[in-house]
Amino acid sequence: MAPEFGLCPLCGQRIVATIDHYLPQSRFPALNLTPANLIPACSDCNKRKLASVPTRAEDQTLHPYFDDLGNERWLIADIQPSTPPTVSFHIRAAGAWDEVLTARVRKHFSVMGLAELYVAQAASELADMSYGLEILGAAAGPDGIRQHLEIQFQSCQARDSNSWRTALHEGLRDSDWFCGEGYRLIRTHYPENV
Structure with a gap:
């Protein structure tokens, strides 16, 4: 219920239908129920992200609540x-x-x-x-x-x-x-x- 208008914060377009583990629960079981690791998401974004774990900082997807991209047009x-x-x-x-x-x-x-x-x-x-x-x-x-x-x-x-x-x-x-x-x-x- 947290996202505005019930829209997925990962794409901003589709309706939230699932909970995504920002860091996959299979690799980080201790964070399974940690609120900061739980992202409301649409099923498409959740499937696209899957359980991949980046090996470099550059390969990490954005966290919709902690990454601040500013207001500059990008x-x-x-x-x-x-x-x-x-x-x-x-x-x-x-x-x-x-x-x-x-x-x-x-x-x-x-x-x-x-x-x-x-x-x-x-x-x-x-x-x-x-x-x-x-x-x-x-x-x-x-x-x-x-x-x-x-x-x-x-x-x-x-x-x-x-x-x-x-x-x-x-x-x-x-x-x-x-x-x-x-x-x-x-x-x-x-x-x-x-």
Whole structure:
């Protein structure tokens, strides 16, 4: 019950369904019931993590309650011109991170499959936004699209400066191609009754 909205703190997307042992109980039985070692998690993240034990600090995934990544923007969305627009997510190391923390964030991102998960979420978000963007673009042009995306970015950033939504809206806002024409290429048709 600890995670906000019941969402897995390891991915931030799926509903908590299990308890993950941060350090595997098979290797650290003395920590089996230690609260700091018990992480509410979705079953996908729990399965992805399995019982692997890193041999180097750089290979340790993040602990959602003890690792502080700060508020500097580090999750980045790149928008590539295509039909529909293509979004990819990557990590840009924050200035306050040392090499070990940077490696751990990248490891966590990889082990939990966050790039793929966020791309799927972003595709759904774009599909939901497309109709409204077409109407806005017809009325206010690229500047209106950019202003709308700026408001969405600010709103998302106020809650979580490094959510995939924050990164997505920032990437879309900063893409001249998307604001000028890409928003029209998300979906090629709408139902007649819309």
